[in-house]
Amino acid sequence: MSQLDHSLIAGLPQFQGMTSEELDHVLANARSQRIAKDTTIFEQEGEANSFFLLLDGHVRVVKSTPDGQQVIVRYISSGELLGIAHALGRTTYPASAVAAVDCVVLAWPSRLWSRFSAQYPAFGVGTYKTVGSRLQEAHTRVIEMSTEQVEQRVAHALLRLANQTGKKTAEGVLIDFPISRQDIAEMTGTTLHTVSRLLSAWETKGLVRSGRQKVTVVEPHKLFMLAEGRPKKD
Amino acid sequence: MSQLDHSLIAGLPQFQGMTSEELDHVLANARSQRIAKDTTIFEQEGEANSFFLLLDGHVRVVKSTPDGQQVIVRYISSGELLGIAHALGRTTYPASAVAAVDCVVLAWPSRLWSRFSAQYPAFGVGTYKTVGSRLQEAHTRVIEMSTEQVEQRVAHALLRLANQTGKKTAEGVLIDFPISRQDIAEMTGTTLHTVSRLLSAWETKGLVRSGRQKVTVVEPHKLFMLAEGRPKKD
DNA sequence: GCGATTGTTTGCGCTGCATCAAACACGTTT
DNA sequence: AAACGTGTTTGATGCAGCGCAAACAATCGC
Structure with missing residues (x-):
């Protein structure tokens, strides 16, 4: 595995306030991955083995109903985390993620999430702010759909x-x-x-x-x- | 302010693994409050000064649209937290909470939330699991409304x-x-x-x-x- | 280049549900 | 008891938008 440059992630809110060594340590555990357009990054109901950071591209998060209907939950842009099921106390992905264009992601084993967030406060807090705003967003969607x-x-x-x-x-x-x-x-x-x-x-x-x-x-x-x-x- | 008995909250997942002294400390900062039926506990867009634990009763969480339409986001049952705007990185409440029946709540100043969650890991983790499941729930609602x-x-x-x-x-x-x-x-x-x-x-x-x-x-x-x-x- | 595949446009009939309207049931006040 | 308020039932009407169908346009594979 080649060494990743920490400039990749240094600017993101999740990694705010971390030293170069810390960033390197985080990156040492990541694997970088190219995802071709229309490829599935992870599948709904699948074991949440990894969480991801989208470095480049756009990802579609999709939920399917039992009878095959699909709903697009949201689009993810570069710089955002995805697949953070473990942070929400889940062991399987609640939705599928599909590359809308060719993408580049960093992937970490899920179990590292809790270690990172314990070790680097900004990481945990940043994630939860993300989750909070997604909850907001979801509620907004519900309101819109209702009214x-x-x-x-x-x-x-x-x-x-x-x-x-x-x-x-x-x-x-x-x-x-x-x-x-x-x-x-x-x-x-x-x-x-x-x-x-x-x-x-x-x-x-x-x-x-x-x-x-x-x-x-x-x-x-x-x-x-x-x-x-x-x-x-x- | 009378001393609250820690049996009130000892059984709840958020306070798992805390000693009697710790529970007492948490309760010492809380004020207990009776809420009459149909009374507003907090108002949408209002400054999120407090967060709450519902000890008894049922609470309706309502969002209003600019043009006066209302949507019931969810019902809260006893034992659940509400008004945890600060945990989501917000300073105002995203919705209003109204007592569906006569209720009893504990209220803490919002700024204590981060202190509690730093000090008592189960508190933070428990909350985020709650938030996670609410996000899930909201997505389920979106799917239902869509399909x-x-x-x-x-x-x-x-x-x-x-x-x-x-x-x-x-x-x-x-x-x-x-x-x-x-x-x-x-x-x-x-x-x-x-x-x-x-x-x-x-x-x-x-x-x-x-x-x-x-x-x-x-x-x-x-x-x-x-x-x-x-x-x-x- | 030519067919095949995938995405888009547009017409038409039907229907689920909102909207409007009125009457009714129950509980509360006087 | 009568009068009132609040919640519920039920009917009548209209239309937004879905389902279906058919034609068209752009892109891909060979």
Whole structure:
């Protein structure tokens, strides 16, 4: 195993306040791994043997229902931890993780998680802040699903993606990984048909530009209005 | 402030493995508080000055949308912590908590949370397991809202309540705090009208018995079938 | 280059559930 | 008892959005 440079992780909140030696020690126990697009990193219900840090790429976290339906729980961007089942007191992964693009991850054996967090306070605290904000996020999703119409939910989802992973372009904010209508449907609890219709409608209004597996938000503000206000049909 | 007996909390997972002196120390910093039915314990967006342990009663955790809609995030039963915003890296409460019945809580200043969890490992770990399972639960809710019909969602909600807080009676499992159709509607993202219709239908089928602010699950198994299987109309 | 595969668009009919509306049951106050 | 408030039932109506189907467009493999 080649030695990993600690600049890889030095800037991340989880590793704040650690010395170079400590970072090296953490990295010495990690193995770096390239993940090809559409490859599964870990599988729902599988033994949680490892936890991961996404160094580069985007990962889709998916939960499947017994009858085969899928729901996209969230997207992970680089710099975030994933597969931290052990931190939540679980021994199996609660969902599957699939690379949305070619990715690079660091992987550690799960049992090291508790050692790290005991040894490096920032690591534990950082993780729990992450978990806390994910809990928040999940609740927000529940609220949205309970109180909003499909159009507003899709708008919110798009805005969230644009904020998390958006890339400025000449046309607007581009979601910088391939995403299909089906994916958006699985994030918002609707069908790809409805998403397609909505995007078409928005495109004619100039709010977004979209094509095969790509979406650009042209008018974030107008989209936001749509996402928020109970729409007074005009 | 009268001295609290540590038998109050000795059995709880959060305080596992602590000596009598330690428990006394924890309790010395707590103040015990009676909360009348329908009283707010803490308010959404309010400064998270305290965290709480519910000693007796049932608490409704509610989130309100800007436009006044309410969603019931969960019910808390006795023995559970609530208001642990600080553990999640927040300084305001993300939701409101309202006593569903007369309650008794212990309250601590929020800043003690980190001290306790540093000092008593079981406390921190226990809390995070709680948070972990709540995250799980929230994700389950998202999945349900995304993939299930109203009837199944209501059935699931009822079963969850029956499991968490059910009380065996001659007729079946009674949900042992007052709960209205409106409440159930706010848990499942539907309207009280629809909930009422469903309960009526189930009552004629003998699955439940219900009246003003009370629901008894008579046939948990049949209700479960309904909640799970995509119903083949019969 | 050509077919095969995968993603997208769009039309149409149907239905689950929200919305509106009214009446009813129970408990509480006067 | 009568009057009131709060929770529940039930009917009637409308429509958002799902299911189905068919055609189209882009990309991949050979």
